[in-house]
Structure formats: structure tokens, C-alpha cells
Amino acid sequence: MNTRDPDRPEPEAFLRAAAQESRGRLKVFLGAAPGVGKTYEMLTDAAARQRDGCDVVIGVVETHGRTETEALTRPFEIIARRHVEGAVRAHDEMDLDAILARHPRLVLVDELAHSNAPGSRHPKRYQDVDELLAAGIDVFSTINVQHIESLNDIVASFTRVRVRETVPDRMLDDADLEVVDIPPDELIDRLKAGKVYVPDEAARALGHFFSKTNLQALRELALRRAAQAVDAELLGDLRARALAGTFAAGERVLVAVDAAPTAAELVRAAKRLADALRAPWTALHVKTERSRRLGADAQAQLAKTLALVVQLGGATATIPAPTVVAGLCDFAAEARITQIVVGKSLRSWWFERRHGSVVDALVRGIDGVAVHVLPTGKPNASTDGTLRPARAPLRPLDYALTLGMVAAVTGIAEITTGPKTVNSVDMMYLVPVLAAATLFGLRAGLFAGVVSALAYNFFFLPPLYTFTIDDPANIVTVLVLLTVAVIVSQLAARTRVQADLAAGSARANAALAGFSRQLTGVATTTALAQSICAEVARLFDVRAVLLVPQRGDLGMIAAVPPGEPLGSVEMAAAQWVADKGRPAGRGSETLAAADWLFQPLNTARGTLAVLGLAREDGRDPVRPDQIALLTSVLDQSALALDRMQLEAEMAQVSRLKERDRLRATLLASVSHDLRTPLTSIVAAATELRAVAATPTTTPLLDMLDAETQRLRRFVANLLDMARIEAGALNLKVEATDLTDAVASAVHDVRRALDSHSILLDVPPELPLVRVDPQLFHHCLINLLDNAGKFALPGTPVTIAATRRHDGIELAVLDEGPGLPPGSEARIFETFTRVEGSDRTKDGTGLGLAIVKGFAEAMGLSVAASNRDAPHGARFAIRFPETLLVRG
């Protein structure tokens, strides 16, 4: 049902736009008829794109042996087709997986309406294209106008050629359309010249197709469809910008559908009307007493019609109501419908007399709604049969009981009143008639009426014990008995049906309520999955499994009843569902050959799990009338699973947080406690040097000094790392002069770098940068320290800052062995040290990790590389333009 307010911005419009950002673009070359040059145009267009540097491949292009077309395919890489060995003959189909693996920018896929050979992933090529688009690949494709779903009927009506391969309009709604147009005369000339490919078997049928009037009509259709696409695009923009007032004010189209095959025509007409009005549209099926008695074929036909609605982009709704008119009126009022499309079936005058015309009742029943009545085609004999109410089977017991009641009333009347008192007896016969009609239905009621009339006549009306009636007034009595039987049985039957329908709804609601209760009571995901499966198995009488993604693969976490693991075909189908978030398998559009139907459990966070349903007897797991229930069950399950997973994630997050906090506290206190003894050691060494320096102790004291310096640096680094890992960096950003910062850092590391000269190349005119001076100081110290460790003794260490187009780069350069090739990115990871350096160089391996951690916290980036002439390492910190102080 579509009840959104058109005056408000539509979230879907934004969502559609957002979805299209990452989706590939589809461009469709639309032609009025075969032979207009769609493929030629597509190839020419693609060649232009390729010249602009676009990565174009051919997925499938039908050249039909024409050399000029073939020449055009030459510049492109062609993805080899997949050979499919069919039952009747072999096919070469487009290799979808190869294209997805190759992942070009643009792929050419000819003939959008093509049906794939059995055994392909999708029955239709447009579904392949959909998957390519979803993978972010642009697609060029071609189509003739008669293959467009909503135009199929119109084309068939004047060409008398109906094509079975159709493409849903939604494919074209999001696509760029380009009409490939040539005048009809020219096309006919090309046809005569043999330039148009027509398969032999179809040539005869197409002879009529290519008449000039037909071609003119087709051409007009193509142009109109393209114009409509432009309108739709404009409309999409308008909706996204919420300029609601500029499109048709709140039109809503409703189409009434029943189980007749002709309903599809109504649906297409409604779609055209809705498109023209730029209005949302809904197809409504009213469940009445009659529709409840539909046979299985009719049910399937109805499901097909509703599927067509969904395919054409409409909403569907099903409501129970005593009559079609009542249902339509209620729904129209509730959903603020402005246009109703109904079919006027070519039923007999007699039928209309008896049942009243839906159309007349509708026009009388609702105000302010335009009613469009479309003649629908002659219902053909076979389908008409399915419309007839299925007769309840005759139950002899009902009739025997009816007979018994009549006999009992006759007996009682004989005993209590005697044969002469006629007048009160006729009333007594109402009892079996009412009882039979109420309890057993119309036919039993009529039967009771007839039998009662006969018994009354035979036993009580003069002349007695004959079926002759003397008094004409008594004839009336008999007729009254029959009439009462008819009326009462009708009323009773209607009440019973309504009660049944209400009970059905109540049952479904009760089932859902029970379902949600089941889901709220469980504590673990596994228990929840088991509950979902058990409930689904009970509600739909199926086998149910639940699969969730686990480390990239799907794993089964519950099955009711417990059974064999799924086969590889089933797993592939389930995986597809998990990837695409759309149903697949038995009874769906995709991979219908599987025994199982797989439904995704979707939430805003994506597909959380896949529910599989299968029936032992191999029928479709879900009946068409259960789809609504299934949808609710899926929604409820997805919500419950979502809640469970969020809870688990939150628990996980708080555990991690607690662990991080403890670790940070521990490290901080360890670092702090290390400093105090260090101070004592330093002071003690100094003291010793002052009071007891001898030639023997001096080198030992030097070593003590040097090692204490190292320990001091390690402790500082440990503390810094703890702060980074705990995410506890409270940035105090202020404008900082690089000259200043570099000078301070050089001052602090002067002792570690005493065997190197330090060259400063920091131009004073550089802008100030916004950083936390303390963190940046630590970055510089660690970089200089690192340079001091690896630079060859006596070589200079250079600090150079340069203005770049996108900011400032500050680099520390040394002359030494440089970095092992390939370690440039790894070098900044915690505890990474240059190979083979463990014994000769000191360092905890934390220094560069701290540089990276601090730099990134401040919005800077780091890079390491080798330099030549002189050979050595180069570490750079980059300041983006946004961190520079202007002025």
C-alpha cells in the first residue's frame, strides 16, 4: 500500500539516488523494430567512451554476420561466452561470472530481453544486467519497444505478434534511454535489401509486422517511452529536492485485480495511467466469499498478477471484505485514492442482473474518485472454469439429517395437532428449513424446503395423502417455504464465510503474536535461530533452516527438523541471497531449480541471515496466500536477530573498552614507577663520578649513563604508546611554528645525535601549522632518534620542510643502509624493526609506531622511503592544507 504524503520529501528518492551512486549506470538503446541499428549505435557510442580512456569490454554482441557491425567490435576485448549444453540444443550464453571477475568500467550486453538457456543463474538476461549494475559496472544494452513489459499489450494489439520475452519497466526507469530512430520507409528498404536479420522461422510472422503503419506506430511508441523516461528523471530530481508542489497533486491510482488472467491487462493499464499522472499505484485484491473458493489454478493466476504488479513497480494489498465494492470503497477512502481502474468483464446480462454491476456500485459508493472502466478481453473457456466457485462436496449425512428433521417435524405435527389443523403446521416446517440452511448450506436448505413442502402437502393439505393441492393459498405456503430456505441459506453462508475469513486473520495475527513472544524470550543467537526455525516450520508446515554469515561463509546455525546439511546448489543459492539481499530458490525468480526457497533477513545494517524453507512433497514451500504472513515473519525475525547481534556487539565493545582501560592504566603506572628508580640511578651515578672517579670506574660509569638514557627513552615511549592504544590522546591543538618545533626537538636529542651534524632546512616563511605541540615534539624526537640509530657515524642528519601544493612536508633524512625494500609501509607498525638490526641497534620498536599514532591523531600522515645519492632513509610527516594557518 502506498499512502505516503507527496508533499513531503521522499526518503526513498534520496535512498534511490544514494543506491545509484555506487550502482553502475545502464544505458539502453531503444529501437522501434529490429534493424534500426541499435547494436551499431551502441558500438559507436562505446568506441567513443573507449577513446576517452574508459575500460570497455563486450559481454555479448550479436553481429548476425554483418561485416560492418563486426568491424566495430574489433577495438574491444570480448569476454568469451559460456557454452551451455541444453536438452534440445547447445547455447552460448554471456559469461556473467567472467565479466564480474574482469570487472570492466563498461560492458556491452546486446538484447536486454533475451531469455537465458535453462541452467543459467538467472532465467532472463536483464537479471544478469541487474547483477552487473549492482557490482558497479556500467552497462550498454539494446531493446526493441515491443519487449517492454508495459507496452507489450499495446504492441500485440496492432501487430498481432506477441513476444514472450519482456523486460520490466523498472529496468528502464533508472536507465539512460537513447532512441535509435530511422524513418519507416528506410527500414523497409533495409529489410528488402536483406540488411535486417530475421530468423527464418519468424520471417513469415514478421512479414505483417514490418508494415508501414505498424512501424509508424512502433516508432511513436518508442519516442513516447523515451520522453516518459526523461519525465521520470525530472520527477526523480523533483522528489529528491522535495519540490512536491510541482508534480501532480497527490494522485493515487488503485487497480482492482481478481484471479482472471485478464487482470494483467488492467495492471499494465494502471501502470501507464500512474506513469502519466506521475502517481504511486497499488493493486488491490479484495478477498470475498467467492474468492475464498478459488481453485489452486486461480490462486496461482492471482499470485502471478500480483507478481507482475511488483515487477512493474506497484504496491500490492489484499483485504477481506463482504463484497468487492465494499472492499474497494474502504480501501480507496483509507488510502486516499484518486483514480480507480476496474475491468468490465463481458459477462452476461443475466449475471449482472443477479449480482449487480461492480462498476455501478462503485460509482455510487465513492465520491471524488475517478473510475476508469476498461473492457477486458473475453475470458477463455478454460480460465473461466477456474473462476466458478468450487462446489462443496455433497455430504450424504447432511441430507440424511435434514430428512430426519423433516420427518420428526411431520411426526410431531401429526401427534400434536391432528390432520385438520393446517394453519400452525406450515410454521413448524420452517424449523428444519432454517436448521438445514444454516448448518449445511444452500443446497441442503433447498432440499429441506422441497421435502418439507412435499411432506406438508402430503400429510396436511387436503386432499390428504396425495401431492395434489386444492386451495391456491396453500401453493403460496409451499413457495414461501422454498424462498425462506434460499434466503436463510444465503445469509447463513455469508456470515459463515465472513467468520471464517475473520478467523483466518485472527489466526494469522495470533500466530504472529505467538511468534514474537517466542522470539523475545530467548537469550542467545543460537536459541533465537532455533526458535525462528521451529516457528516457521510450524506456521508453514515446512522444513526450515537458518544460515548466518560466519567468516565470509554461510554457516547453518539452526534446522527444524534437524536434517542433512544443504547440498552445494542450495548453498550457492543461499550465498547469493546473503550477497544480494533478495530471495532465491524455489518459487522465486532466481535459481528456481533449487529444492529450497531462501529468504533474506534484511535490516538497515544489511542481510543478517538467510532463512531456507522446503517442503517434503516438493511443492512450493509458501502458498501465494501465505506471502503476507511470511513477510511479517521475516521482518520480525530480522528485528529479533538484529537486536540480539547489537546486544552481543555492545557487550563485546564494553569488554574491549574495559580491557583497554586496564592496560592503559597498568602501563601508565608501570612507566611512572620506573621513573623514580631511574632518577635514583642517574643521581647515584653522578654522585659516584664526583666522589670516586678512577680510571677503572669511569668507563663503567659512562656505560651506566648511556644505558640509563636508553631506559629513560623506553619508558617515555611505553607511556606514549599506552596513550595511543587507549585512544586517550587529549589533543591540545595550537598554532605551531615548525622552526620552533624543530629547534626544540633538536635540542632534546642533541646527546643521542652527538656523532652527527644536523642540517636544518626549514624556511622561516612557511605558514604556522595547527598541531598539538607536545605530540608533535614526540614525533620529531622519535624520528631524529631513529635517524641517529641508523645513520652511519659522522654523516649528517637533515631536517627539511617544503611547501607543496597540498600542504607542507617535513622530512628527516639520514645517510645509512636505508629501509629493506618492501618494508616501507610495515616500518610504522608496532614492534617492527629493520631486519638484522636487533643486535646492533637499540630501540623498543615503538618509536615509529608512536610517530604514526600521534601523527594520525593530529590529522597528519606519515611516509617512509629510501633515498639515493646519498643512500639512506627518508621519513616524512605531511601536513594537509587544512591544518595550515593562513594569513
Added chain:
Amino acid sequence: MTPAKLLIVDDEAAIRRLLRGTLVRAGYGVVEADSARAALSALAIDKPDLVLLDLGLPDRDGLELIPLFKGHAAVIVVSARDQTGEKVTALDLGADDFVTKPFDTDELLARIRTTLRHRLASEAETALVQLGPITLDLTMRRVTRDDTEIRLTPKEYAFLAELAKHPGRVLTHHQLLRAIWGPAHLDDVEYLRVVVRSLRQKLAPDGLAIIRNEVGIGYRLVRPG
């Protein structure tokens, strides 16, 4: 002149013992305290000239003691916590300088000397400040390098003069900004950066370091070499 008397406030006995040895040999008189309470009584009884104050005391936060010492003794904060914010707070509260544990004994002695000299000298005596080749004449408001006058803007001169009044001592950003630009500009560190940069170019185009940046804390004037 009687030797200056120093009070060591630290709860670690080992540190106190070692510092005492170093300081006594350097010619200072030494008093010890292991808690805030003991420190305050030592302040009253022994009247030290300078306090080496560890901020991590068992009975009270060392920061709270600084205002109490102020006016009676110079304060050098000794902290094991490498936290800039704490140092800035200590300096703003009136501490004269800071050292971070583990500290270098020579460095500590140099800081003590500077602090005491500043404390014992009167303002008039610092009217002429010599920093290598650079001379600051605070009475004439003149700055010369090798007898050549260097032209400074009023703000540049004010900055240099403020530092020169406390040679060797660190002045926090807040202290400098308040003295030169007034209390409305306490957070405009950019002003300082710009002035310092321009001062460096004018005074020491050869890279001579006379203004040292204490990262995240402030600036101090140092004698080159």
C-alpha cells in the same frame, strides 16, 4: 655570604639522600621533608631560599603548596609525571622552574643556580642583559648585536624584555600573553609564534639559539653556546 639553603620535598628516601649528597658538595645547605606537612613546617622553621618540590606527595597535591611557598622561597618543581599541563599549572601558580624525573644532575644544578641568581638580583641590576653577541639595554630600550642596533617592533621588544627580566627562566604562554597583549588574549599562542619567528630572523639569522621553545609550556632566554 652564607650558602643558600635548599629544601628537598620528596617522599622517596633514596632520592632525598642522593640529592643531599650532590647539593651539599655543590655548597648548599640542605633540609629534607617527606610530606607536605613536614615541608610547611620546614618552611616556617628553616626558612629555605629554594624548594625542590616533588608534586607526587602522599598527603597533599604538591601543586597546592606552590602558592604557600610563593614570596618566601623560590620553587623548582620536580615531577615524575610527563604532563605538560601540570608543569604549566605549576609555573602559572608561581613556580620558578621545573625539571622532569629522571633528571640530569648537572641540569638540575644549572637550574638551581639560575633561579637563585634571579631571586637574589634586583630588577635594576638586570638592566643590561648580555646574550653572546647580543646586548639588551632595558633602560634605553635598545637591542644591539655586535654594536649594530637591531630595529624591533614594540611587541617584539616587549617580548624580549619580558624574557630578559627573568633570564634562564621559563615563562609560560599565558604569562607572556598577559604581560604583552593583556588578559583578553591568553589563548592567542599564534601571536607569540609570529613574534618569535620574526625575532629569530632579526636577532640570529645564523641560527644562534637564544630563545628556547619549551614545547607546550612557554619560552625561555638562554645564553648561546
